[in-house]
Amino acid sequence: MAALKVRPGILDIAPYVPGRATADDGARQIKLSSNETPLGTSSLAIEAYRRVATELHRYPDGSAFDLRAALGRHHRLDADRIVCGNGSDELISLLAQGYAGAGDEVLFTSHAFAMYPIAARAVGATPIAAPETDLCADIDALLEQAGPETRICYLANPNNPTGSYVPAEALRRLRAGLPDHCLLVIDAAYAEYITRNDYSDGVELVDAHDNVVMTRTFSKIYGLAAVRLGWLYGPAPVIDVLNRTRGPFNINAPAQAAGIAALEDTAFIAAAVAHNDRWRPWLEQEMTALGLKIHPSIANFVLVEFPPEPRRGAEAAYRHLLGTGIIPRQLVNYGLPDCLRFSVGLEDENHAVIGQLRAFVSGGG
Numbered sequence: 001m002a003a004l005k006v007r008p009g010i011l012d013i014a015p016y017v018p019g020r021a022t023a024d025d026g027a028r029q030i031k032l033s034s035n036e037t038p039l040g041t042s043s044l045a046i047e048a049y050r051r052v053a054t055e056l057h058r059y060p061d062g063s064a065f066d067l068r069a070a071l072g073r074h075h076r077l078d079a080d081r082i083v084c085g086n087g088s089d090e091l092i093s094l095l096a097q098g099y100a101g102a103g104d105e106v107l108f109t110s111h112a113f114a115m116y117p118i119a120a121r122a123v124g125a126t127p128i129a130a131p132e133t134d135l136c137a138d139i140d141a142l143l144e145q146a147g148p149e150t151r152i153c154y155l156a157n158p159n160n161p162t163g164s165y166v167p168a169e170a171l172r173r174l175r176a177g178l179p180d181h182c183l184l185v186i187d188a189a190y191a192e193y194i195t196r197n198d199y200s201d202g203v204e205l206v207d208a209h210d211n212v213v214m215t216r217t218f219s220k221i222y223g224l225a226a227v228r229l230g231w232l233y234g235p236a237p238v239i240d241v242l243n244r245t246r247g248p249f250n251i252n253a254p255a256q257a258a259g260i261a262a263l264e265d266t267a268f269i270a271a272a273v274a275h276n277d278r279w280r281p282w283l284e285q286e287m288t289a290l291g292l293k294i295h296p297s298i299a300n301f302v303l304v305e306f307p308p309e310p311r312r313g314a315e316a317a318y319r320h321l322l323g324t325g326i327i328p329r330q331l332v333n334y335g336l337p338d339c340l341r342f343s344v345g346l347e348d349e350n351h352a353v354i355g356q357l358r359a360f361v362s363g364g365g
């Protein structure tokens with residue numbers, strides 16, 4: 001019998017490592033490893049989710065019509081140019097499936113979100129990581145790598161895990177410098193948190209050009225990571241490609257219902273932005289005061305660099321924190337072995353983080 005043959009590239013994929021869900025010890029687990037919101041889910045979304053419970057024998061609306069209409073109203077976008085995904089992860093993969101293959105290159109930055117190389121390799125394309133400058137996307141370095149084979153350029157803005165961002169002007173420069181045959185994917189998973197006026201989620205670039213899409217998610221500020229819901233806004237031909245290749249019922253009914261209700265709860269989102277605006281700077285300030293190096297973040301997480309010494313380093317800090325029930329994200333897989341990433345938590349969680357880091361830094365760990 002002939003042995004099964006795996007497609008080239010698949011076994012080169014380093015599987016995605018999700019944030020750890022449980023700590024080693026500690027009465028209370030403080031999970032800060034996946035950039036989830038600490039504020040839970042809007043009660044409107046939970047009610048909508050529950051209402052669907054009596055309809056579970058029905059297939060969901062395969063076009064996610066009401067959800068796309070709600071997104072269109074909320075963001076003032078043409079609902080026909082929106083496609084929803086089972087998390088934005090699915091959309092990232094579907095884009096690679098639609099636009100890249102063997103012999104093609106897929107571009108991103110050296111500490112970009114881990115799904116980009118996975119999506120590239122899964123379709124047999126070659127992932128190309130352009131160097132960053134001070135953990136920020138370097139537009140010139142990206143453009144230097146873009147060539148005749150480059151089919152997709154993924155840019156998370158702001159980026160996870162670095163928290164850095166590309167201002168609107170530089171984003172425009174990136175788009176203008178990429179070849180027309182290259183699709184620019186602006187992954188704006190954290191856009192709702194951003195209050196800077198030099199930031200753009202990329203919508204105007206999508207509107208102005210044929211080769212730009214923007215992806216978004218309900219997993220972060222909307223507190224719906226468990227139901228897996230993302231969406232993409234793009235030019236009609238790209239939407240057409242994705243609608244041909246996605247699963248016919250890729251968004252389950254509870255996700256559609258919860259997503260629509262979550263969009264309506266603007267007070268919930270405003271509170272989440274205010275919470276983040278208060279606590280991220282506080283965490284960064286307290287960590288800096290402990291002598292740790294902070295890489296500036298505009299999202300709902302903080303990137304902290306530890307000294308490259310075994311007893312004072314990131315691995316030792318991680319072990320210490322896990323032992324107290326606090327779960328940050330290790331970033332060895334992202335090529336950042338000296339760093340840990342902490343999602344912004346509730347007030348007492350943030351105090352617990354600083355208290356335990358203080359104990360660790362002062363040798364009490």
Ligand SMILES: Cc1ncc(COP(=O)(O)O)c(C=O)c1O
Binds near residue numbers: 158218225230
């Ligand atoms: C930059 C970025 N893009 C996409 C995702 C995936 O989000 P989703 O839960 O919608 O698949 C994440 C999740 O961590 C992310 O950080």
